[in-house]
Amino acid sequence: MEDLAQLLTYFAQERPVGTEHNTELLSWFEQRASASGYKIEHIPLDCAGWNHDSCSLCIADELYTILPSPYSLPFNGTLSMVFVSQAEQLSKGMAKNRLLVVSDSLAAKPIGDADLLHALEQTQASALLCLTSGHSHSGRSPFPLIAHATFATPSAYAPRSILGSLLQAKEDGLAIRFCIRSNRKQNASFSLLFKPKDIQPKHIVVTTRLDTKYGTKGALDRGASLVVLAALLERLGPTTSVYWYLRNGEAYDSREILALLPDSLSTQALVVDLGCIGLKDSKTTFELRGKWKANNALKSYLLAQGYVEVPVTDSDSTPILHIVSEDAERLYRLIDTQLDTVDQISLPVLEQLAEHLAHLVTQGENI
Numbered sequence: 228m229e230d231l232a233q234l235l236t237y238f239a240q241e242r243p244v245g246t247e248h249n250t251e252l253l254s255w256f257e258q259r260a261s262a263s264g265y266k267i268e269h270i271p272l273d274c275a276g277w278n279h280d281s282c283s284l285c286i287a288d289e290l291y292t293i294l295p296s297p298y299s300l301p302f303n304g305t306l307s308m309v310f311v312s313q314a315e316q317l318s319k320g321m322a323k324n325r326l327l328v329v330s331d332s333l334a335a336k337p338i339g340d341a342d343l344l345h346a347l348e349q350t351q352a353s354a355l356l357c358l359t360s361g362h363s364h365s366g367r368s369p370f371p372l373i374a375h376a377t378f379a380t381p382s383a384y385a386p387r388s389i390l391g392s393l394l395q396a397k398e399d400g401l402a403i404r405f406c407i408r409s410n411r412k413q414n415a416s417f418s419l420l421f422k423p424k425d426i427q428p429k430h431i432v433v434t435t436r437l438d439t440k441y442g443t444k445g446a447l448d449r450g451a452s453l454v455v456l457a458a459l460l461e462r463l464g465p466t467t468s469v470y471w472y473l474r475n476g477e478a479y480d481s482r483e484i485l486a487l488l489p490d491s492l493s494t495q496a497l498v499v500d501l502g503c504i505g506l507k508d509s510k511t512t513f514e515l516r517g518k519w520k521a522n523n524a525l526k527s528y529l530l531a532q533g534y535v536e537v538p539v540t541d542s543d544s545t546p547i548l549h550i551v552s553e554d555a556e557r558l559y560r561l562i563d564t565q566l567d568t569v570d571q572i573s574l575p576v577l578e579q580l581a582e583h584l585a586h587l588v589t590q591g592e593n594i
């Protein structure tokens with residue numbers, strides 16, 4: 228098997244679901260698991276293939292470079308503008324055949340709520356321009372407000388600093404030239420589940436996410452987790468009662484970790500979820516949820532290895548051990564950006580984590 232540095236370099240490349248590298252990694256993991264004797268199951272999912280070229284906005288004779296929202300449909304035309312800053316202002320047909328400019332509280336954080344996305348579509352705008360700055364869970368500024376693979380209205384995002392120029396253009400009665408050169412098509416992919424030979428009533432599921440967002444190599448954002456999972460997969464082999472679950476298509480559309488697994492597996496599983504791990508000069512934390520919270524031996528083992536416990540107060544009953552680097556502020560400055568590269572990763576941390584998890588998952592509830 229390749230050493231961890233080689234694996235990290237290979238994994239840490241832009242890999243949104245449906246892209247060439249994402250497909251290549253699915254094949255890589257499947258071949259390795261098959262050669263080791265695991266039973267393999269594909270969990271199908273619908274996705275979108277997407278690529279883009281230039282994206283621009285012209286006010287009078289001044290050209291602005293703007294950014295296409297991930298998965299945006301193409302558009303090219305001249306439009307008048309309608310401005311909206313709060314969700315309560317949205318109404319059906321309010322921006323019909325015009326450019327809807329979204330700002331302020333409505334553009335404060337990424338929109339994932341299906342009802343709000345539908346309300347934006349119902350405005351019947353020809354296109355959307357989202358003016359954003361930054362938010363606490365992303366290093367991007369501006370950040371994409373909308374990133375949904377089935378959103379029906381072409382959309383782009385730009386710094387909020389151009390709002391004044393747009394308002395002046397509206398006051399002067401100027402139309403805006405708006406262009407998004409992109410291509411979106413429906414595609415299909417899958418997540419991967421590797422099953423052990425020895426299936427027990429109680430079992431461990433080790434999982435992480437495979438895909439990234441567009442525009443980042445995702446070394447911290449699960450690239451390092453893929454390295455640890457690959458090392459464990461080969462080290463332990465299919466004779467231990469451990470399942471390995473590579474979740475795909477969740478970078479923009481997160482869901483419950485075990486949502487797509489059969490109930491016979493998900494209701495009995497003890498889950499080890501590998502998050503953003505391996506950040507240099509940062510400790511590693513763990514959260515215990517559900518049945519794991521009462522396992523004092525597990526907690527003592529992790530604390531003895533130098534991990535830091537993050538107390539959990541929610542009532543989530545799914546037994547999950549979640550592992551992530553401690554320095555959340557630095558993580559959020561790096562993930563989703565072009566700075567999330569292999570240079571941010573400590574290989575010794577990954578090596579130690581693989582060693583500790585190998586011990587943990589083979590012991591299960593008996594640790």
